[in-house]
Amino acid sequence: MSAASSPDPADGRLRSVDEHLRRILEVIGPLQPYEQPLLECLGLSLCEDVASPIDLPRFTNSAMDGYAVRHLDIVSASRDHPVRLAVVGESAAGTSKPSAVAPGAAIKIMTGAPMPTGADTVVPIEMTDGGNASVTIFQPRDYGQHVRIAGEDLSEGDVVFGEGAVLGPREIGLLASIGRSQVLVRPRPRVVIVSTGTELREPGTPLGFDSIYDSNSYLLAAAARALGAIAYRVGIVSDNPAEFNDLLTDQLVRADVVITSGGVSMGNYDVVKEALTSLGTVEFTEVAMQPGKPQGFGVVGDEETPIITLPGNPVSSYVSFEVFVVPVLRRMMGVRPYRRPLVQAMLAEDLVSPEGKRQYARGRFEVTAHGARVTPVGGSGSHLIGGLAQANALIVVEEDETALNVGDTAKVLVLDRSF
Numbered sequence: 001m002s003a004a005s006s007p008d009p010a011d012g013r014l015r016s017v018d019e020h021l022r023r024i025l026e027v028i029g030p031l032q033p034y035e036q037p038l039l040e041c042l043g044l045s046l047c048e049d050v051a052s053p054i055d056l057p058r059f060t061n062s063a064m065d066g067y068a069v070r071h072l073d074i075v076s077a078s079r080d081h082p083v084r085l086a087v088v089g090e091s092a093a094g095t096s097k098p099s100a101v102a103p104g105a106a107i108k109i110m111t112g113a114p115m116p117t118g119a120d121t122v123v124p125i126e127m128t129d130g131g132n133a134s135v136t137i138f139q140p141r142d143y144g145q146h147v148r149i150a151g152e153d154l155s156e157g158d159v160v161f162g163e164g165a166v167l168g169p170r171e172i173g174l175l176a177s178i179g180r181s182q183v184l185v186r187p188r189p190r191v192v193i194v195s196t197g198t199e200l201r202e203p204g205t206p207l208g209f210d211s212i213y214d215s216n217s218y219l220l221a222a223a224a225r226a227l228g229a230i231a232y233r234v235g236i237v238s239d240n241p242a243e244f245n246d247l248l249t250d251q252l253v254r255a256d257v258v259i260t261s262g263g264v265s266m267g268n269y270d271v272v273k274e275a276l277t278s279l280g281t282v283e284f285t286e287v288a289m290q291p292g293k294p295q296g297f298g299v300v301g302d303e304e305t306p307i308i309t310l311p312g313n314p315v316s317s318y319v320s321f322e323v324f325v326v327p328v329l330r331r332m333m334g335v336r337p338y339r340r341p342l343v344q345a346m347l348a349e350d351l352v353s354p355e356g357k358r359q360y361a362r363g364r365f366e367v368t369a370h371g372a373r374v375t376p377v378g379g380s381g382s383h384l385i386g387g388l389a390q391a392n393a394l395i396v397v398e399e400d401e402t403a404l405n406v407g408d409t410a411k412v413l414v415l416d417r418s419f
Contacts, residue, residue, distance in 0.1 A: 014288035016399075017358050021324055024297050028306045030334045031189060031256065035182040038172055043228040044185040045334040046165045052158050052178045055151035060115045062091075064146040067106040067128060067135050068119035071143045083137045091116065106135055115147060122146035154178070166335055189332040191224045191231050192255040193217050194247065196262040196271050197312060198238040215385060216261040216317050220310075223321055224259075226416070227329050239263070241275040248275075252301040256332065259325060262312030264294045272296065272309050282307060288399060290357045291316035292323070314385040319360045322394065322413065340413050342396060345372035347410040353397040362391035365414050374412050392416060 033047035062068060069085060077083040085106040089099050093112035100117040101107055107116050115122075121141050129136040154160065160174060161167075167175070167185070175183060195217040203213050217233045224231040234251060237244050244263075251258065263272035264284060273296065276282040282298030293316075296309030308328065310320040327338040345365060353359040363374040374395055378387015396411040397404060404410055 014286050014293070014356070017287055017289050017323060020285065020287050020295060020297070021327060024306075024308065024324060024328060025331060025338070027297075027299065028257065028328050028331060031186045031332050033184050033186045033334070035184050036187070037182055038175055038180065041167045041183055041185045042169070042172060043333075043335070044167055044188070045336075046161055046163055046167065046183060046185060047334065048184040049159055049163055050161045050175065050178075050180065050183065052154045052156060052160050054178060055156050056154040056177060057148045057150055057152065060150045061093075061148050062109045062111055062113050062115060062122045062146060063148050064122050064124045065110050066108075066122045066124040066146065067137070068101060068109040068116050069106045069121055069123055069137075070101060070103060070119060071121040071141070073104060073106075074121070074123060074137050075140050077137045077140045079138050084134055085137065086134050087132060089116075108132070108135075120144055120147065164334070164336065186332070186334040189229045189256040189329055190254055191221075191229045191329070192234055192251045192258045193220045193224065193231060194234045194237055194244075194251070194258065194260045195312075196237045196239065196244065196260060198240075200236045202236065215314050216312065219314060219318055219385075220259055220261060220321055220325075223318065224325075224329065227326060228333060228335075229329050237271070239271045241271055244271050244275045248300060248307075252303065252305050255305050257328065258300070258305060258307040259321070260307065260309045261317040262310075264296050264309045264311055276300070276307070276309070282309070284309070288357045289319075289323070290354055290359045292320040292360070293357075295320065295324070297324075313383050315362070315383065315388050318388060319394065322415070323360065340415075342411045342413055343372065344409050345374040345412045347395070347404050347406060347408045348373055348375040350406055351376055351395065351397065351404045351410075353402055353404075355402050356399055358399050359395075359397040360413070361395040361397065362387050363393045363395040363412065364391060365393035365412055372412075374410055 073085060074083050085104060087108055088105045090108040091099060091113040092110045096113050099107055101119040121144060123137050123141050127139040195214045199211050200214040201207055201211045214236050221231040221233040237247050260272050263270045273284050282296055284296040286293050287295045292311055294311045298307055300307050308325060310317045330338045351361060361376055362378050364377050365374045374393055377390045378384050392415050394413040396413055
């Protein structure tokens, strides 16, 4: 990959969003999988088919506290003509031993306990007198009622999840229920996040005349963690190329990918561009999008660690993360789809957009009784982080569209959503 600082292609047109993402994904592939403990796999993608080694339920058991009986013995029971059976034992979950029920007998049984041989029905305790030596039954039950049959949920050998399945809480619960303590998944990518700018200060410290608090590294680190990545927020680097290079060299040992914000535009103090251009392995370009036009991507270090350089204004940085970094991190984890799916919603206000650029306008998405609806929020400035915090969606206006009107159907990228 050769370094560049001009628009792409050579005729001066801006590079398209899709082309820039395609180039990034060509270089960054899925991480190598390995077996990990079950709880560490939340949100990750299976790299194996998983078959159940046991039946679920593993044995036929009671679904109620009550009495295990033979159906023929209680089919005639009623309040006026109750049936009395001898209680010949008790079965509790986890402490029972194999047992059997003869005609005219019952075993007191607890929920989850194995059904005795010969018993085919459970009478709930509230339909009896609760006796210990003998039990009086006042209501009949259908054959097999309140009995959980071995293998009725899963049979031994059934494939419960195929390769590529994303593991949520319910999937992890099922894996534990069939005895899996580890599964083969791709690891969480380690993301090193760096903010650049001499004007930046840490939150909680005093501000000078022309200084501002660093929000980008917190914003991007939180976004990476929300996706399931391991985020290392390095903090602030001044507009000094040597300092940036030293920090980058130190951080590569723990990075699967490096994300920077700031220092990629056309100014005199754009430290990221100045420091990385000379390497010849990082390309800087302008992408046909708003916000987020200045972008960069390449590899650094002996291990050719990917680095994605994002613009410094908070909204530009976050939108760029959503458009380019979200697909990268999901691809590294092997989680599909790589990109957040677009949904459609009715636009609640007029919206204008620059010709030739794909706009990502901040919006508030909601589902009402009349369908999905999205309302633009905040201004168009890429510094307006207050408006970004009010948004839960990005309204996508394509390059050939210059205006959308109230009532139009808009494409919406919903944020902070499980998908």
